[in-house]
Amino acid sequence: MRIPTAAITTTSLIGGWQLARRTGIRPLGGAVLAAGGVLAGREWSRHTSPAVTTALVATYVGAFGLSHPLAKKIGSWPAVLAVSAATAAISYAAADRR
Numbered sequence: 001m002r003i004p005t006a007a008i009t010t011t012s013l014i015g016g017w018q019l020a021r022r023t024g025i026r027p028l029g030g031a032v033l034a035a036g037g038v039l040a041g042r043e044w045s046r047h048t049s050p051a052v053t054t055a056l057v058a059t060y061v062g063a064f065g066l067s068h069p070l071a072k073k074i075g076s077w078p079a080v081l082a083v084s085a086a087t088a089a090i091s092y093a094a095a096d097r098r
Helices: 005-023 026-047 050-074 076-096
Strands: none
Touching (some): 026 050
């Protein structure tokens, strides 16, 4: 059974942030992000072209990076939810709905 990559990216972005926040161990949250990225990346490479896979990986990494300055403007929860939703929508449109 194939897990939709939109679910993987959303879970790893929100879960990684919450784990780092609740434990105070940022590398632990980073490990969740990395694991989600590897899992999603493997699925993207199996079901899309190399160009689409590269764009989706860049979107995932960019979402993580964007969440930090965005959190200073709109708050942590809204920022993480916004980048997670955007990443999930892009992942669904480019890879999952096929």
